[in-house]
Amino acid sequence: MLRVVEHAHRTDTGRQRPANEDSLLARAPLFAVADGMGGAQAGEVASRMAVDVLQEGIGAGSATVAERLTDRVATANTRIFERARTDQGSAGMGTTLTAAYVDTDELVVVHVGDSRLYRYRGGALERITDDHSLVEELVRQGRLTPEEAAEHPQRSIITRALGPESEVAIDSEVLAVQDDDVFLLCSDGLTTMIGDDAIADLLAPDGPLTDKASALVDAANAAGGRDNITVVLFRVEATGSDGDGGAPVPVTESVPADDPPPAQATAVMPAVTISPNGPDGPDGTAAFAADGTDGPREPRRKKRRGLRAGPFIVLFLVFCIAVGAFFASQTVYFIGNDRGLVTVYRGLPYELPFGIKLYTPNYYSSVPVITLDEAQRERLLDHRVRSLDDANDLVSRLERGEVVTP
Numbered sequence: 423m424l425r426v427v428e429h430a431h432r433t434d435t436g437r438q439r440p441a442n443e444d445s446l447l448a449r450a451p452l453f454a455v456a457d458g459m460g461g462a463q464a465g466e467v468a469s470r471m472a473v474d475v476l477q478e479g480i481g482a483g484s485a486t487v488a489e490r491l492t493d494r495v496a497t498a499n500t501r502i503f504e505r506a507r508t509d510q511g512s513a514g515m516g517t518t519l520t521a522a523y524v525d526t527d528e529l530v531v532v533h534v535g536d537s538r539l540y541r542y543r544g545g546a547l548e549r550i551t552d553d554h555s556l557v558e559e560l561v562r563q564g565r566l567t568p569e570e571a572a573e574h575p576q577r578s579i580i581t582r583a584l585g586p587e588s589e590v591a592i593d594s595e596v597l598a599v600q601d602d603d604v605f606l607l608c609s610d611g612l613t614t615m616i617g618d619d620a621i622a623d624l625l626a627p628d629g630p631l632t633d634k635a636s637a638l639v640d641a642a643n644a645a646g647g648r649d650n651i652t653v654v655l656f657r658v659e660a661t662g663s664d665g666d667g668g669a670p671v672p673v674t675e676s677v678p679a680d681d682p683p684p685a686q687a688t689a690v691m692p693a694v695t696i697s698p699n700g701p702d703g704p705d706g707t708a709a710f711a712a713d714g715t716d717g718p719r720e721p722r723r724k725k726r727r728g729l730r731a732g733p734f735i736v737l738f739l740v741f742c743i744a745v746g747a748f749f750a751s752q753t754v755y756f757i758g759n760d761r762g763l764v765t766v767y768r769g770l771p772y773e774l775p776f777g778i779k780l781y782t783p784n785y786y787s788s789v790p791v792i793t794l795d796e797a798q799r800e801r802l803l804d805h806r807v808r809s810l811d812d813a814n815d816l817v818s819r820l821e822r823g824e825v826v827t828p
């Protein structure tokens with residue numbers, strides 16, 4: 423049997439943000455932290471909505487606690503998505519949500535975004551959740567070291583959130599708990615300001631959890647307090663009804679949720695490579711594009727077998743046009759999506775026969791396409807031809823976190 427014997431929480435605006443957009447829930451046996459984003463208080467609305475859904479309870483029924491909790495998080499996503507879609511002031515809002523439920527014999531964790539759950543056991547701090555963040559994806563892909571990630575200017579960009587999409591992948595996990603385990607839920611305003619070692623040091627001394635919650639928030643503020651800081655701490659007592667007296671608690675198990683494993687997490691970012699043969703191509707060019715590299719192979723081979731002199735002349739003309747178009751294309755730019763990142767391309771958004779592309783990536787921004795709302799995505803990634811200045815200006819405004827209306 424598990425029992426929450428002590429819990430404490432503290433949330434703080436920090437030293438640089440005008441408002442606190444974090445929300446929390448600390449009502450045993452359920453604890454949660456949500457970190458909202460979006461302009462003009464919309465982040466606060468989103469994080470509050472997420473926590474409110476959990477506050478309604480996880481419901482009863484034959485489903486497991488993990489399933490019911492995951493279901494609540496999906497409901498929160500739907501509500502936030504609908505509100506963002508219908509209420510102008512809330513457009514583009516989203517929130518992280520990390521929640522832990524102390525069940526009879528285990529801890530059930532659900533998680534979307536970069537708010538974290540840690541377990542402090544016997545003087546050692548262990549992070550339980552993976553961040554759904556750009557830098558952590560890059561670390562997983564081996565493109566950044568953990569040290570680089572910790573200092574990365576875009577380390578607050580998340581790749582999953584409740585709100586921006588109608589569906590969201592929700593991580594869930596069931597953890598074995600030992601007597602006297604302390605769990606920490608926190609927003610990134612804590613973890614981007616102080617490292618895991620510092621957190622462990624602040625959890626070490628004897629004393630009530632309220633003191634530790636305060637110490638953590640104070641340390642994050644002392645380090646700069648660049649973001650809202652929220653911490654929720656709870657201590658669990660395990661009373662053995664299984665009578666094994668001190669036998670180790672069963673090993674951690676994970677619940678296979680419908681979300682992809684971490685390695686595939688990037689799939690959530692719309693990993694659409696640019697599709698230059700789209701309907702938005704001006705007339706004429708679309709005809710060339712019909713024979714792109716993605717076309718079925720069989721028909722193409724057939725065509726080649728039937729070649730005569732006439733088609734060679736056509737091919738030669740196509741080649742001339744291609745070369746001409748290539749040179750003409752090199753002074754214009756457009757914005758598209760490359761592996762989930764907003765990207766400035768040089769050239770025209772078309773592909774000629776034989777895979778001749780009229781575009782090359784010119785600049786990969788740090789902005790995941792998933793962080794844009796649908797309206798923005800449509801207007802920005804429309805492959806409209808722009809000047810270099812125009813394209814760069816739009817993308818750098820996005821990188822500064824401004825809401826861009828192109």
Ligand code: MN
Nearest residue numbers: 457610611649
């Ligand atoms: Mn934050």
